[in-house]
Amino acid sequence: MVCATFRFYGELNDFLxxxxxxxxxxTPCARMATTKHMIEALGVPHTEVELVLVNGDCAGLDLPLEEGDRVAVYPHFTRFDVSDLRPAPSLPPGRICFVADAHLGGLARLLRMAGFDTIYDNSLSGDQVEALAADQERVVLTRDRALLKRRGIDFGCYVRAQRPEAQLHDLFEHFGLAERARPFTRCLHDNAPLRSVAKAEVLDRLPPQVAAVQDEFNTCDLCGRVYWKGSHWQRMSAVLARAAQ
Incomplete structure (x- = not known):
């Protein structure tokens, strides 16, 4: 057994x-304990960590600790570029997609509205969320700290805000989502991609007052819902604009 000294910075202290x-x-460390093992043992999910310094040098989360090591642990940086320092990855490569836990239905709906592939089902168990994250390289969104410590979850975010709009704003800032957003390209109800459709094809599904004034429509082939640029579209556009500020 060895002893190491840890110092957590910024918002990581919220977990302590x-x-x-x-x-x-x-604190004493188990034999061959890694930085990840001890960071989580002290209460901080590894998904909240961007940069680890061991004795002043950049280190990965899989580094075995040695006697007397001094470990500085930093949260995700939003104002500074630390890419040259080899931070821990916060997003999977390629497209970004999410799985939200049972408490984040409102956030999941807003993310879909912004065009992000987001799985949400309030009946999903922790095991199912972990499996989706591992199998599909999804970023886990949760208010459950223990869930983010699961071995199969490489990417995730502890959602601090209470209201969905504030949660969306925090995620846009945390992950730099503004440039990746593709608003109004996914169904809010089942997450399927939308397609543009001719008015004549959906005319029998439109309220008369909508048919009289609207000419551009999208539809979901999974559930059959039809979307247009009405008052709800205008309100949601404003929500997305505030999230990207």
Whole structure:
């Protein structure tokens, strides 16, 4: 067994008990314990970590700890580019897609509205969320700290805000989503892609007042819902604009 000293910075202190916030923590470590193992043992999900320094040098989450190591752990940076410092990855390569836990239905709907592939079902268990994250390289969104510590979850985010609009704003800032957004390209109800459709094809599904004034429509081939640029579209456009600020 070895001892190492940890110091957590910024919002990572939210995960620590009061007596450990903002100060050095010297603790025994199990034999061959890695930085990831001990960071999570101290209460911080690895998905919330962007940069780890061990004795002043950049280190991965899989580095075995040695006697006397000093470990500095930093959250995701939003104002500084630390890519040259080899931070821990916060997003999977390629397209970004999410799976939201049972408490984040409102956020999931807003993410779909912004065009992001987002699985949400309030009956999903923790095991199912973990499996979706591992099999499809989805970013887990949750207010359950323990869920983010599961071995099969490589990418995730602890959602701090309470209201869906505030949650969306935080995610846009956290992951830099504004440039990736493709608003109004997914069904809000079942997450399927929308397609443009001629008015004549959906005329029998339109309220008369909509048919009289609207000419551009999208539809979901999975559930059959039809979308147009009405008052709801205008309100949601404003929500997305505020999220991207």
């Amino acid at each position: 008990p009061r007596e450990r916030k903002g100060r050095e923590i010297t």
